[in-house]
Amino acid sequence: MIRIVLAEDQKLLRGALATLLSLEDDIEVVGQAENGEEVMSMIQQYEPDVAVLDIEMPLKTGLDIAELVQKNKLAVRVIILTTFARPGYFQRAMQAGVYGYLLKDTGSEELADAIRRVYDGKRVINSELSLAVWDDPCPLSPREREVMKLAAQGLVLQDIGAQLFLSYGTVRNYMSEAIGKLGANTRIEAIDIARSKGWLD
Amino acid sequence: MIRIVLAEDQKLLRGALATLLSLEDDIEVVGQAENGEEVMSMIQQYEPDVAVLDIEMPLKTGLDIAELVQKNKLAVRVIILTTFARPGYFQRAMQAGVYGYLLKDTGSEELADAIRRVYDGKRVINSELSLAVWDDPCPLSPREREVMKLAAQGLVLQDIGAQLFLSYGTVRNYMSEAIGKLGANTRIEAIDIARSKGWLD
DNA sequence: CCTTTTTTCTGACATTTGTCATAACCGGCT
DNA sequence: AGCCGGTTATGACAAATGTCAGAAAAAAGG
Numbered sequence: 001m002i003r004i005v006l007a008e009d010q011k012l013l014r015g016a017l018a019t020l021l022s023l024e025d026d027i028e029v030v031g032q033a034e035n036g037e038e039v040m041s042m043i044q045q046y047e048p049d050v051a052v053l054d055i056e057m058p059l060k061t062g063l064d065i066a067e068l069v070q071k072n073k074l075a076v077r078v079i080i081l082t083t084f085a086r087p088g089y090f091q092r093a094m095q096a097g098v099y100g101y102l103l104k105d106t107g108s109e110e111l112a113d114a115i116r117r118v119y120d121g122k123r124v125i126n127s128e129l130s131l132a133v134w135d136d137p138c139p140l141s142p143r144e145r146e147v148m149k150l151a152a153q154g155l156v157l158q159d160i161g162a163q164l165f166l167s168y169g170t171v172r173n174y175m176s177e178a179i180g181k182l183g184a185n186t187r188i189e190a191i192d193i194a195r196s197k198g199w200l201d
Numbered sequence: 202m203i204r205i206v207l208a209e210d211q212k213l214l215r216g217a218l219a220t221l222l223s224l225e226d227d228i229e230v231v232g233q234a235e236n237g238e239e240v241m242s243m244i245q246q247y248e249p250d251v252a253v254l255d256i257e258m259p260l261k262t263g264l265d266i267a268e269l270v271q272k273n274k275l276a277v278r279v280i281i282l283t284t285f286a287r288p289g290y291f292q293r294a295m296q297a298g299v300y301g302y303l304l305k306d307t308g309s310e311e312l313a314d315a316i317r318r319v320y321d322g323k324r325v326i327n328s329e330l331s332l333a334v335w336d337d338p339c340p341l342s343p344r345e346r347e348v349m350k351l352a353a354q355g356l357v358l359q360d361i362g363a364q365l366f367l368s369y370g371t372v373r374n375y376m377s378e379a380i381g382k383l384g385a386n387t388r389i390e391a392i393d394i395a396r397s398k399g400w401l402d
Numbered sequence: 403c404c405t406t407t408t409t410t411c412t413g414a415c416a417t418t419t420g421t422c423a424t425a426a427c428c429g430g431c432t
Numbered sequence: 433a434g435c436c437g438g439t440t441a442t443g444a445c446a447a448a449t450g451t452c453a454g455a456a457a458a459a460a461g462g
Contacts, residue, residue, distance in 0.1 A: 009306075010284065010305045010306055011305070011306045011307060011308055012214070012218075012282075012305045012306065012307060012308065012309060012312065013213070013214050013217065013305065015308055015309050016214065016217035016218060016220075016221055016309055017213075017217060019217075019221060019309070020217050020220060020221075081213075083211065104211045104212070104213045104214065105210075105211055105212045105213065106212060106213060107212055107213065107216055108213060108216050108217055108220070111213065141437085141438060141439085142438085142439095143438075143439065143440090144438095151389070152389070153389075153390075153393075154385065154386065154387045154389040154390030154391075154393055155387075156386070156387055156417095156418070156419090157418070157419070158418090166439090166440075166441090167440075167441060167442085169440090169441060169442060169443080170439080170440055170441060170442095172418095172419070172420075172421090173420095173421090173422095173440090173441085174439095175419080175420075176419085176420050176421060176422090179420075180420095180421090184355065185355065185357070186355050186356075186357055186419095186420090186448095187389070187419080187420090188352070188353070188354075188355040188388070188389060188392070189354075189355030190355075191389070192354075192355055342407090342408060342409080343408090343409095344408080344409065344410090357447095357448070357449095358448070358449070359448085367409095367410075367411090368410080368411060368412085370410095370411060370412060370413080371409085371410055371411060371412095373448090373449070373450075373451090374410090374411085374450095374451090374452095375409095376449080376450075377449085377450050377451060377452090380450075381450095381451090387418095387449095387450090388449080388450090403462100404461105404462085405460100405461085405462080406459100406460080406461080406462095407458100407459080407460075407461095408457105408458080408459070408460090409456100409457085409458075409459090410455100410456080410457080410458095411454100411455080411456085411457105412453105412454085412455085413452105413453090413454090414451100414452085414453090415450100415451080415452085416449100416450085416451085417448100417449080417450075417451095418447100418448080418449065418450085419446100419447080419448065419449075420445105420446085420447075420448085421444100421445085421446085421447095422443105422444090422445090423442100423443090423444090424441100424442085424443090425440100425441080425442090426439100426440080426441080427438105427439080427440080427441105428437100428438085428439080428440105429436100429437090429438090429439105430435100430436085430437090431434100431435085431436085431437105432433100432434090432435085432436105
């Protein structure tokens with residue numbers, strides 16, 4: 001019997017998945033969580049074989065959890081289940097040593113299969129991602145990313161500088177560089193591009 | 202037997218819902234669609250009693266479908282099922298005469314109940330929305346909204362003017378007005394606010 | 403018919419943004 | 433030791449943005 005926990009903030013999907021997976025006769029859903037902290041304590045308490053995690057959840061994201069699991073050397077194997085095929089997410093997940101990365105656009109039978117394969121120690125990666133996405137690293141330097149992140153929240157250059165303890169001119173340069181590197185014409189376009197690639201998280 | 206069609210672009214949720222709803226012995230899922238156009242032709246072909254529609258789908262949104270159903274006086278009753286509690290979405294749905302508006306954060310048993318109630322001619326509206334949201338209309342004039350929409354795509358004022366056949370100065374004024382009305386300090390903040398309320402769709 | 407709102411526009415102004423050149427400092431890599 | 437990339441910074445300049453005042457025509461509502 002494969003013991004799993006499920007973390008997904010939308011009740012409808014969470015409930016539906018739990019019901020469907022429970023129907024598989026080699027899978028047992030030992031816990032369902034609606035946010036990151038809840039699933040973390042379930043993992044510690046129940047010590048499941050596999051954890052299926054959504055990325056975008058309150059309190060802690062699925063990626064945060066994957067990194068915590070890695071850092072604390074917990075035995076559970078992580079499968080990330082997300083809507084978004086964002087390179088940045090995918091790479092962070094790989095670095096956190098997850099065993100599976102699936103999109104919500106896969107069928108539930110595939111998900112059950114993936115759980116079995118991961119339980120057997122294999123890795124299951126969405127095929128489009130593993131190919132297309134590897135060579136699409138974020139072109140921004142760490143500082144440039146920080147500036148973009150704050151800009152994405154609507155801050156003006158002055159305030160960004162104040163928050164990062166940088167001079168106005170420096171921030172202006174980073175912004176300009178970032179816009180150039182992303183091939184955008186305006187700040188807003190640059191933010192859209194970076195967001196869609198998952199480079200602002 | 203209540204005959205329904207389901208439209209939802211994420212295969213996982215779509216499949217899971219279809220399976221769960223089929224287990225109810227008074228509900229029959231006669232069609233599943235992954236985009237707006239597909240569900241439209243299913244409605245015309247199968248003439249189901251109820252249509253459960255996601256909003257954000259390719260080709261046509263659930264709101265587009267609801268409006269088409271209303272315009273063509275089709276007999277099907279529409280339930281909108283969405284992630285987002287956005288006032289703008291909700292109001293558009295109400296104007297299109299939908300029978301149900303539910304969030305994906307409800308349980309599947311509630312969904313099944315909602316389908317039964319709607320089949321009986323009752324309306325089922327998410328309670329938080331029906332109260333809180335009524336008095337939160339978009340403060341922007343139609344023109345201001347159009348300007349914001351284009352700005353949200355990263356266009357500069359010049360280009361926005363060119364697209365809408367407005368002078369540069371006029372666009373600048375609309376932008377300024379919009380930022381003011383939304384209580385923002387920058388264009389980016391204004392876009393964020395408007396997006397989160399569903400006023401840019 | 404009168405009033406109000408919306409749409410449209412102009413001009414003026416201060417500020418912000420984006421680009422570019424230039425330069426110093428640091429850490430790694432070869 | 434020398435080079436490269438990231439970080440930090442300045443100054444200068446053009447362009448874009450945001451604000452304000454004022455004004456006229458059209459549409460909507462009473």
